[in-house]
């Protein structure tokens with residue numbers, strides 16, 4: 001059985017994330033969406049809220065598990081017996097950071113590989129950071145996130 005990990009902060013999940021999740025779920029038998037629970041990063045939504053939003057937005061996709069993680073991603077991957085990390089690439093701005101993470105992860109754990117899925121062009125401008133800013137200033141964020149999570153955002 002091939003298990004992949006799709007890690008991130010998902011604060012909150014966006015349509016860009018959802019697109020990657022749907023495509024990644026087709027590549028593996030089981031996709032674990034690993035939600036960062038890191039006390040040094042103060043999120044807008046608690047890890048419980050972020051997990052509930054992702055579960056709701058992905059309820060119709062087969063083979064999805066949603067779990068919190070802290071500590072190193074490679075340790076979580078090895079606990080889950082997964083050798084594949086999946087990340088989305090929106091453009092050149094993401095590239096340097098993503099390369100650095102993929103190389104560091106592979107250096108720490110030679111059994112783990114990262115594959116990148118190129119974001120759908122319709123969503124390549126969306127980021128959780130911008131969505132949070134729009135929510136904060138009461139702007140129109142509704143077209144940037146899955147419909148299922150609107151009820152979690154007040």
Ligand code: PNS
Pocket residue numbers: 007008009010036071072073074100101102104105
């Ligand atoms: O959605 P994000 O915030 O870009 O996701 C970043 C994430 C969670 C994938 C990354 O910060 C991570 O893996 N953190 C766990 C700690 C870790 O393993 N750090 C070393 C990575 S090289």
